[in-house]
Amino acid sequence: MSEQSGVQQIDAVGLVCPLPILRFKKRTQDLPSGTQVDFLADDPSGRKDLQALCELTGHRIEWVREEDAGVVRYRISLA
Numbered sequence: 001m002s003e004q005s006g007v008q009q010i011d012a013v014g015l016v017c018p019l020p021i022l023r024f025k026k027r028t029q030d031l032p033s034g035t036q037v038d039f040l041a042d043d044p045s046g047r048k049d050l051q052a053l054c055e056l057t058g059h060r061i062e063w064v065r066e067e068d069a070g071v072v073r074y075r076i077s078l079a
Contacts, residue, residue, distance in 0.1 A: 006036065007036045007037065007038055007075075008027075008028075008031065008035060008036065008037045008038070009037070009038045009039075009040070010023060010024055010027045010028070010037060010038070010039050010040070011040045012024065012039065012040060012041040012043070012046075013040050013041060013042050013071055014042065015041070015043060016043050017043055017045045017046070017049060018049070019043075020039075020041045020043050020046050020049070020050075021046075021049045021050065021053055024037075024039055024050070024053070025053070028059075028078055031078055032078070033078055033079055034077065034078065035077075035078045036062075036075060036076070036077055036078075037075070037076045037077075037078060038073055038074070038075055038076075039073070039074040039076055040067075040071055040072070040073050040074075041071070041072055041074070042069070042070045042071045042072065046072065047064070047072065047074075050074060050076075054076065057079055058079030059076050059077065059078050059079050060076065060077045060079070061074055061075070061076055062075040062076065062077055063075050
């Protein structure tokens with residue numbers, strides 16, 4: 001995980017279900033509420049899985065951006 005200008009970044013590119021979501025959960029479990037996280041993933045089922053996780057946890061997906069090579073960047077505000 002890296003931090004750029006106050007936003008944490010979690011890179012799950014190259015991982016397939018369920019590993020991206022497991023990585024996200026592990027890396028965010030000790031972060032305070034309100035923390036902004038950029039989550040990068042290229043797993044096709046990632047969006048659906050991340051939305052389900054956010055519904056369960058109260059995290060909010062602020063925006064989603066398609067990047068190069070099928071990578072999707074999600075900006076998430078932690079609950």
